[in-house]
Amino acid sequence: MAAESVGSPAESAGSLGEDRLVASVLARVTGADAPAGVGLVVGPGDDAAVLAPPVGGLVLSTDTLVEGQDFRTAWSSGADVGAKAAAQNFADIAAMGARPVALLVSLSMPGGTPAGWVEDLSAGVAAECARAGAALVGGDVSAASEVVVTGTAVGATDGVAPVLRSGARVGDVVALCGETGPAAAGLALLETGTTHSEEFARLLAAQRRPVPPYAAGPAAARAGATALIDTSDGLVRDAARIARASGVRLDLDPAALEPAPDLVAPAERLGADARTWVLTGGEDHALLACFPAGTALPPGYRAIGTVVEGSDGPPVLFGGLPWRGGSGWTHWA
Ligand SMILES: Nc1ncnc2c1ncn2[C@@H]1O[C@H](COP(=O)(O)OP(=O)(O)OP(=O)(O)O)[C@@H](O)[C@H]1O
Ligand SMILES: Cc1ncc(C[n+]2csc(CCOP(=O)(O)O)c2C)c(N)n1
Numbered sequence: 001m002a003a004e005s006v007g008s009p010a011e012s013a014g015s016l017g018e019d020r021l022v023a024s025v026l027a028r029v030t031g032a033d034a035p036a037g038v039g040l041v042v043g044p045g046d047d048a049a050v051l052a053p054p055v056g057g058l059v060l061s062t063d064t065l066v067e068g069q070d071f072r073t074a075w076s077s078g079a080d081v082g083a084k085a086a087a088q089n090f091a092d093i094a095a096m097g098a099r100p101v102a103l104l105v106s107l108s109m110p111g112g113t114p115a116g117w118v119e120d121l122s123a124g125v126a127a128e129c130a131r132a133g134a135a136l137v138g139g140d141v142s143a144a145s146e147v148v149v150t151g152t153a154v155g156a157t158d159g160v161a162p163v164l165r166s167g168a169r170v171g172d173v174v175a176l177c178g179e180t181g182p183a184a185a186g187l188a189l190l191e192t193g194t195t196h197s198e199e200f201a202r203l204l205a206a207q208r209r210p211v212p213p214y215a216a217g218p219a220a221a222r223a224g225a226t227a228l229i230d231t232s233d234g235l236v237r238d239a240a241r242i243a244r245a246s247g248v249r250l251d252l253d254p255a256a257l258e259p260a261p262d263l264v265a266p267a268e269r270l271g272a273d274a275r276t277w278v279l280t281g282g283e284d285h286a287l288l289a290c291f292p293a294g295t296a297l298p299p300g301y302r303a304i305g306t307v308v309e310g311s312d313g314p315p316v317l318f319g320g321l322p323w324r325g326g327s328g329w330t331h332w333a
């Protein structure tokens with residue numbers, strides 16, 4: 001169904017009221033839009049959605065974006081925020097080796113939030129759902145003192161065993177699908193006022209609108225990955241999560257983690273360290289996997305280290321030495 005604008009550009013969520021706001025969101029999603037393979041029985045518009053149970057099991061995850069903490073409206077359009085909310089949720093589904101199927105979105109905001117911004121947000125959610133092959137099946141709207149977007153993602157294993165954080169074994173290859181560092185570089189640029197720049201467009205987009213490699217999750221599972229996680233809080237912090245859960249250490253190879261050429265100039269300009277972005281920057285939602293030695297890595301993955309012995313002391317080594325730099329993002333730090 002074609003989405004219609006609900007009111008004048010100046011209209012706010014509060015003046016529109018809950019029912020018309022929900023109607024404007026629903027104008028963008030109908031059951032008929034649901035991709036094949038989702039198993040949608042009842043779509044949005046009723047008290048709850050109904051999905052046919054997928055083969056093998058359901059995979060469930062939730063994640064929240066808070067204005068001021070995770071995005072700023074001065075930096076990100078409504079569509080950026082909607083797409084990022086969907087992406088960070090689906091990345092956790094992929095990080096289990098599963099396929100995104102559906103999303104619920106709970107949206108709380110001040111009454112003064114422009115209705116057009118909320119429409120854009122819904123369009124961003126819908127666009128990322130389409131990219132992931134998933135359906136937006138429901139949500140909620142409520143009032144709050146800042147914008148808060150909580151997604152709840154549903155995935156399917158399709159009968160393949162989920163890949164946990166706890167299966168890495170000594171001798172495994174550590175592999176990365178995607179890149180780490182660009183989202184942190186983009187954040188640093190935005191924080192210093194660079195909101196428009198052709199030169200840094202890739203980095204700004206990486207922060208505003210991550211593009212997780214969803215298909216690489218199930219591909220890793222099918223290839224026999226022993227452990228899998230998405231890099232949301234920084235490569236070192238997320239590698240440490242695998243290491244601790246598996247009772248091993250991950251030794252990262254410095255030569256495989258050289259910063260991309262376009263991270264170097266902004267780091268110099270901002271007096272930052274490009275390698276620190278690569279190792280500790282969050283929000284890239286790349287997939288970090290371990291595979292038994294000799295596994296043919298699935299498309300998109302490249303080796304960045306090895307799994308070594310030891311469950312005491314630092315969980316992550318860098319070129320064989322304990323990584324003594326920061327580890328990554330943590331709330332309330
Ligand atoms: N409030 C909570 N109640 C129940 N379980 C929680 C809560 N907060 C986190 N968890 C669970 O703790 C585990 C670790 O959470 P963590 O945030 O580290 O991983 P994540 O969901 O992959 O995070 P990210 O958002 O960075 O991708 C997850 O299984 C998550 O479901
Ligand atoms: C305004 C603003 N300030 C700071 C940041 C950085 N940031 C927020 S959450 C997060 C890690 C992932 O969180 P989670 O584990 O909750 O998914 C990072 C690196 C931002 N994006 N916007």
Ligand SMILES: [Mg+2]
Nearest residue numbers: 092095230232
């Ligand atoms: Mg995760």
